[in-house]
Amino acid sequence: MTQECWWSQGLAAPSPGTAMNKTDGYLLMNRALEKYYLSTMYSLEFILGFIGNTIAVFGYIFCLKSWKSGNIYLFNLSLSDLLFLCTLPILIDNYSRDQWANKSILCHSNRCLLHANLYSSILFLTLVSIDRYMVIKYPFREHFLQKRKTALIVSVAIWIGVIVELLPLVYFLEPVTPANYYECLDYASSGDPTESLIYSMFLTVFGFLIPLVIMSCFYMKMVLHLKTRSEQPSSFLTLEKPLTLVILTVAIFSLLFTPYHIMRNVRLASRIPALEASVCTKGIINTIYIITRPIAFLNSAINPVFYFLMGDHFREMFMAKIRQFLSRLKTGR
Numbered sequence: 001m002t003q004e005c006w007w008s009q010g011l012a013a014p015s016p017g018t019a020m021n022k023t024d025g026y027l028l029m030n031r032a033l034e035k036y037y038l039s040t041m042y043s044l045e046f047i048l049g050f051i052g053n054t055i056a057v058f059g060y061i062f063c064l065k066s067w068k069s070g071n072i073y074l075f076n077l078s079l080s081d082l083l084f085l086c087t088l089p090i091l092i093d094n095y096s097r098d099q100w101a102n103k104s105i106l107c108h109s110n111r112c113l114l115h116a117n118l119y120s121s122i123l124f125l126t127l128v129s130i131d132r133y134m135v136i137k138y139p140f141r142e143h144f145l146q147k148r149k150t151a152l153i154v155s156v157a158i159w160i161g162v163i164v165e166l167l168p169l170v171y172f173l174e175p176v177t178p179a180n181y182y183e184c185l186d187y188a189s190s191g192d193p194t195e196s197l198i199y200s201m202f203l204t205v206f207g208f209l210i211p212l213v214i215m216s217c218f219y220m221k222m223v224l225h226l227k228t229r230s231e232q233p234s235s236f237l238t239l240e241k242p243l244t245l246v247i248l249t250v251a252i253f254s255l256l257f258t259p260y261h262i263m264r265n266v267r268l269a270s271r272i273p274a275l276e277a278s279v280c281t282k283g284i285i286n287t288i289y290i291i292t293r294p295i296a297f298l299n300s301a302i303n304p305v306f307y308f309l310m311g312d313h314f315r316e317m318f319m320a321k322i323r324q325f326l327s328r329l330k331t332g333r
Contacts, residue, residue: 041294052304084117193271260296
């Protein structure tokens with residue numbers, strides 16, 4: 001097998017004593033990134049995200065008495081993030097040990113669940129932006145999009161739609177096969193690169209770009225509406241906090257997800273034989289792609305901060321329950 005062949009397939013590094021070339025160097029560097037960088041980043045994201053999203057999920061279940069459309073979308077968002085974070089321990093174990101000792105079906109189900117919750121999270125973030133605009137646009141009456149029944153139907157449709165959208169992913173993932181060790185390759189590093197690139201572009205457009213445009217449009221409409229109302233003499237609306245939250249939301253969403261989607265497509269394109277990318281180019285692209293993966297998934301750990309813990313209503317509601325629980329403990333003593 002040629003050096004480039006075992007590079008593109010992601011096989012084991014050469015044994016000690018063999019001559020080291022650029023291919024070996026890039027491969028070893030990327031192995032080190034996966035073992036130390038990915039396992040460390042995923043561990044931090046799991047710890048922080050699991051705590052924050054668990055607080056959010058149980059806070060809504062046990063603290064919230066009146067559910068509105070926004071609460072339903074936020075609950076589904078935190079649930080989606082929590083399910084996604086549950087896929088990380090398997091990846092942490094995989095990368096830290098530099099092998100995949102589990103069955104192929106577990107590898108594929110983990111990858112599919114990871115992508116399913118990634119894109120469902122993006123869509124629920126988009127729904128939150130629409131709902132926030134509706135609340136500001138129609139503060140004294142309930143729009144049909146703000147009805148609980150509509151929110152439930154839309155949420156179920158999102159889950160079903162994402163599952164259907166990601167069914168082809170199983171086809172593009174390579175089976176786990178022994179080659180000095182067992183390896184569970186990520187989506188951009190497995191399967192036929194030409195077919196995978198077409199599907200990846202489809203996911204990028206419909207799963208990321210279109211939701212990003214919709215989110216940006218509604219947040220822009222929200223900012224314009226807030227500015228118009230703030231200019232009215234009878235308005236006591238404070239623009240600073242909503243505007244800051246809008247800017248942070250769109251900025252973080254774009255900064256976290258854009259590099260990942262760009263590099264995933266570039267990584268797949270670099271593997272197409274017809275493009276004849278050099279081994280050096282493939283190595284650099286794969287290195288950058290590895291770096292962007294945990295950055296995109298960092299969104300699941302950040303969401304609780306911006307959508308739950310910074311919300312006055314949720315914070316007050318949660319702290320009231322904590323104080324009530326502590327008072328019961330003191331009374332019990």
